[in-house]
Amino acid sequence: MFDTIKHKKLKKWVKDMASLCQPDEIVWIDGSPEQKKKLENEACSKGEIIRLNKKKLPGCFYHRTAINDVARTEHLTFICTKRKSEVGPTNNWMFTSTAYKRAKEIFKGCMQGRKMYVIPFSMGPLGSPFSKIGVELSDSIYVVLNMLIMTHVSKKVLEVLASDGEFTKCLHSKADLDITRRLILHFPEHNTIWSVGSGYGGNVLLGKKCLSLRIASYLARKEGWLAEHMLIMGIEDANGHVQYITGAFPSACGKTNLAMLVPPKSFMKKNYRIWTVGDDISWMRIDSDGSLWAINPETGFFGVAPGTNSRSNPNAVETIKKNTIFTNVLLKPDKTVWWEDADGPVPKKGIDWMGRPWKPGMLDDKGKVVKGAHPNSRFTAPISQCPSASFRLEHHHGVPVSAILLGGRREHLAPLVYESFNWQHGVYISATMASERTSAQFGKLGEVRFDPMAMLPFCGYNMADYFRHWLKMGKRMVKQPRIFCVNWFRVDENGKFLWPGFGENLRVIEWILKRCNNEVGAVKTPIGYIPKLEDLNTDSLDLSKDTLKKLFLIDKSEWREELERQRIFLATFKNSLPEEIWKEYRALKKRLD
Numbered sequence: 001m002f003d004t005i006k007h008k009k010l011k012k013w014v015k016d017m018a019s020l021c022q023p024d025e026i027v028w029i030d031g032s033p034e035q036k037k038k039l040e041n042e043a044c045s046k047g048e049i050i051r052l053n054k055k056k057l058p059g060c061f062y063h064r065t066a067i068n069d070v071a072r073t074e075h076l077t078f079i080c081t082k083r084k085s086e087v088g089p090t091n092n093w094m095f096t097s098t099a100y101k102r103a104k105e106i107f108k109g110c111m112q113g114r115k116m117y118v119i120p121f122s123m124g125p126l127g128s129p130f131s132k133i134g135v136e137l138s139d140s141i142y143v144v145l146n147m148l149i150m151t152h153v154s155k156k157v158l159e160v161l162a163s164d165g166e167f168t169k170c171l172h173s174k175a176d177l178d179i180t181r182r183l184i185l186h187f188p189e190h191n192t193i194w195s196v197g198s199g200y201g202g203n204v205l206l207g208k209k210c211l212s213l214r215i216a217s218y219l220a221r222k223e224g225w226l227a228e229h230m231l232i233m234g235i236e237d238a239n240g241h242v243q244y245i246t247g248a249f250p251s252a253c254g255k256t257n258l259a260m261l262v263p264p265k266s267f268m269k270k271n272y273r274i275w276t277v278g279d280d281i282s283w284m285r286i287d288s289d290g291s292l293w294a295i296n297p298e299t300g301f302f303g304v305a306p307g308t309n310s311r312s313n314p315n316a317v318e319t320i321k322k323n324t325i326f327t328n329v330l331l332k333p334d335k336t337v338w339w340e341d342a343d344g345p346v347p348k349k350g351i352d353w354m355g356r357p358w359k360p361g362m363l364d365d366k367g368k369v370v371k372g373a374h375p376n377s378r379f380t381a382p383i384s385q386c387p388s389a390s391f392r393l394e395h396h397h398g399v400p401v402s403a404i405l406l407g408g409r410r411e412h413l414a415p416l417v418y419e420s421f422n423w424q425h426g427v428y429i430s431a432t433m434a435s436e437r438t439s440a441q442f443g444k445l446g447e448v449r450f451d452p453m454a455m456l457p458f459c460g461y462n463m464a465d466y467f468r469h470w471l472k473m474g475k476r477m478v479k480q481p482r483i484f485c486v487n488w489f490r491v492d493e494n495g496k497f498l499w500p501g502f503g504e505n506l507r508v509i510e511w512i513l514k515r516c517n518n519e520v521g522a523v524k525t526p527i528g529y530i531p532k533l534e535d536l537n538t539d540s541l542d543l544s545k546d547t548l549k550k551l552f553l554i555d556k557s558e559w560r561e562e563l564e565r566q567r568i569f570l571a572t573f574k575n576s577l578p579e580e581i582w583k584e585y586r587a588l589k590k591r592l593d
C-alpha cells in the first residue's frame with residue numbers, strides 16, 4: 001500500500017514517527033474484512049483480546065485495560081500552544097516545544113518488538129464538506145479494531161487525501177502504560193495529537209474526543225462552524241414529519257440512552273418514532289438555507305455498559321448482540337459478558353474487570369461490594385446495528401437542527417425543562433451549565449462542577465472565546481434553533497427521582513418541539529420559560545400534581561446561591577469573557593431579586 005500513496009508529507013511523517021518509536025514493522029490499515037479478521041486472530045493469540053461465545057455473541061471480543069487506566073485522565077490532558085492565553089483557565093496548558101520534548105522521551109523506542117499500525121480515517125461521510133481526515137499511528141490492535149467500528153476506515157480515505165490533502169496527525173503508543181509517563185497532548189496549531197501511556201478509549205481512539213472535539217473545536221472557530229459534545233436524534237411524529245434535536249450532556253449522563261430512546265406505549269400508538277443519528281458528537285454548519293445542520297462524525301457507539309438493559313435502553317441491547325468489543329465488563333464462564341444492572345440473573349461467578357475471580361456479594365477490605373464490571377466499562381458497536389439508526393447517517397448535509405438541549409445531573413435546583421428567552425440567553429445558560437461528576441472522569445463522584453456545553457474537558461481553546469464564537473454563530477443564522485435546558489435527575493426529600501426518565505423523556509421533547517413549532521405558550525419565570533403544566537403530556541404516567549409542581553419548582557434562594565457560584569466561575573475568565581455573558585448574568589440577578 002505504501003508505494004501507491006501519493007501524499008509525500010504523509011509518507012514522511014509516518015517515516016519520522018517510526019524512526020522515533022522504532023517499531024519492528026509498519027502495517028497500513030485498509031479497512032478490509034480480511035485484514036480485520038487477521039488482526040482479530042493476532043490480538044487473540046497475543047491475549048490482547050478474548051473472542052467471546054461465537055453462538056451467543058457472534059463477532060464479539062473482550063478486552064481489559066490496565067487497572068489504573070479505566071477513564072479519561074483529564075489531569076494528564078493538555079492543549080499545547082505557544083501562548084497560554086490561547087487555552088484559557090479551564091484547560092491544562094503546556095508550551096508546544098516542552099510538550100514535544102517531554103513526550104519524545106517517552107515515545108523514543110517505545111514500539112520496539114511491536115508493530116505500528118497506520119490507520120487513515122475520516123470523521124464524517126467521505127467527501128462531505130463537514131468531514132475531516134485523520135491518520136492514527138498506534139501500537140495497539142485494540143485501538144485499530146475500535147477505530148474500524150468508530151470511524152470510516154477504507155482505502156478511499158487515502159484517495160480523498162490525494163497528494164496534498166490536510167489531515168490530523170495522530171500518534172499513539174501504549175508505551176509501558178505507566179500513569180506517571182502518560183500524556184494526552186493536543187497541538188491545535190499543528191493539527192497534531194500525541195497520546196502515550198494509556199490504552200483507555202477516550203485517551204487513545206484519537207478520532208473521538210481528541211480530534212472530533214478538541215482539535216475540531218479549534219478548527220471550527222477558525223472556519224466558522226461548531227464541534228460539540230452532543231447527541232443528535234430525529235423525532236418522527238404521527239404525520240411522518242421528522243424533526244431533529246441535538247443535546248449537550250456531560251459524560252455518563254444518559255446521552256446514549258436518550259439518543260436511542262424507545263417511545264412510551266401511548267406515543268407508539270400515535271406512531272411516534274425515534275431516529276438515532278449520534279450519541280456523543282455533533283458537527284454543525286450553517287447551510288445555504290441559513291439554518292443549522294448537523295452530522296455525527298462517528299460511525300459507532302462507545303457507550304457505558306453498566307445500567308444498560310432492556311428497560312433503560314432496549315435499542316442498545318439489540319445493537320450490542322454482535323460485532324461488539326466489550327471493555328472492562330465481567331467475563332462469564334460461558335464467554336458471554338455481564339455488568340451491574342444488565343438484563344437477566346446476576347451470574348453466580350465470573351472474572352471481574354481486573355481479571356480476578358468474582359462472585360456476587362463479595363466484599364473488599366473496606367467492606368464495600370466488589371463490582372464485576374468497572375462503572376465506566378464500555379461497549380464499542382457499529383451504529384448501523386442500532387434498530388433506530390437514522391436513514392440520514394451518510395447524508396453529506398446531515399440533518400437540520402430545530403432545538404438544542406442542554407442537560408446535566410442536578411439533584412436539586414434545575415427544573416425538568418425550561419427554555420431560554422433567546423439565543424444569547426441560551427449561550428449564557430450553556431456557559432453556566434453545571435453537573436455532578438460521574439465515573440467517566442477521574443475524580444470525586446457527585447461533586448458539582450461547571451461544564452459549559454458539556455465541553456469543559458473537550459474545548460481545544462479558551463472557553464471565553466468559545467462563548468464568543470457561539471454568540472457570533474447565532475448572529476449568522478437566519479433561523480436559530482431554540483435552546484432548552486433539561487434535568488431528568490431531580491430528587492425529592494427522600495432522594496427519590498421525581499421524573500421517571502428513559503423513554504418518558506420523549507414527553508418533554510414533545511413539549512420542546514411544540515414550542516419550536518409555536519403550538520403552545522409557556523410560563524415566564526426568572527430563569528426562562530417553563531411549560532404550562534397542562535401542556536406537558538403526562539397521560540398514563542403515575543405522577544401526582546404535587547410531584548409535577550416539585551419538578552418545576554424554582555427556589556429563588558437556591559438560585560441566588562447558584563448565581564454566586566456562577567459569578568466565581570465566570571470571573572475565572574477575567575477580561576476575556578464576552579460582555580454579553582455578564583449582561584445575561586446581571587439580568588438574571590435582577591429577575592431573581
Ligand code: OXD
Pocket residue numbers: 072202250251252280302440
Ligand atoms: C465519552 C465521554 O466517552 O464523554 O463519551 O467520556
Ligand code: MN
Pocket residue numbers: 229250251252280
Ligand atoms: Mn462523551
